[in-house]
Amino acid sequence: MFLEIQPQLFPILFPLLCIFVPVIILLFVVLIKKIIKEVKRNRKLHTTTGFDYEVYFGGSENIENIEIKMSRVNVTVKDIDKVDFDKLKELNMGILVVGNVVKCASAEFVSLVENNLNK
Numbered sequence: 001m002f003l004e005i006q007p008q009l010f011p012i013l014f015p016l017l018c019i020f021v022p023v024i025i026l027l028f029v030v031l032i033k034k035i036i037k038e039v040k041r042n043r044k045l046h047t048t049t050g051f052d053y054e055v056y057f058g059g060s061e062n063i064e065n066i067e068i069k070m071s072r073v074n075v076t077v078k079d080i081d082k083v084d085f086d087k088l089k090e091l092n093m094g095i096l097v098v099g100n101v102v103k104c105a106s107a108e109f110v111s112l113v114e115n116n117l118n119k
Contacts, residue, residue, distance in 0.1 A: 041092055053113055057102065058082025064100075068114060071107045076100060 005013070054060045057075050062083075065076040077083055080100050088095055093106035 053109075053116065056084050056087050058084070066113065068110055071105060071110055073104045073106075073110055073113050075102045075104065077102060 054063060057063050057077055058079060059082070062077050062079055063075060064078055065074075067074040067076075077100050080097065080102075083102055085095060088102075088104065091106065091109060093104050093109055096103040096105070
């Protein structure tokens with residue numbers, strides 16, 4: 001028959017199945033967990049109403065200039081020590097500091113800052 005397995009192949013097939021099946025299942029579990037984590041992160045960022053980004057940069061008195069690029073926000077601050085980098089990292093965005101300019105790379109963050117500036 002077509003699906004008939006020869007007895008001499010059992011010692012080879014059984015260990016292979018015992019290794020590959022759990023690995024494939026583990027990969028699916030990891031993939032699902034990553035998807036769930038990404039959905040939660042996006043939900044947290046999108047459901048933030050009245051998002052007060054100024055707190056992350058040491059308050060409105062510490063912000064000198066805000067420049068919005070396509071997927072990046074450049075925030076010029078007076079005192080770099082007042083910027084809360086831990087809270088910015090919780091938003092899962094790329095952060096680059098050049099002098100007293102904090103460059104935040106995140107398309108979602110750009111849209112939130114734009115919405116707050118337009119109000």
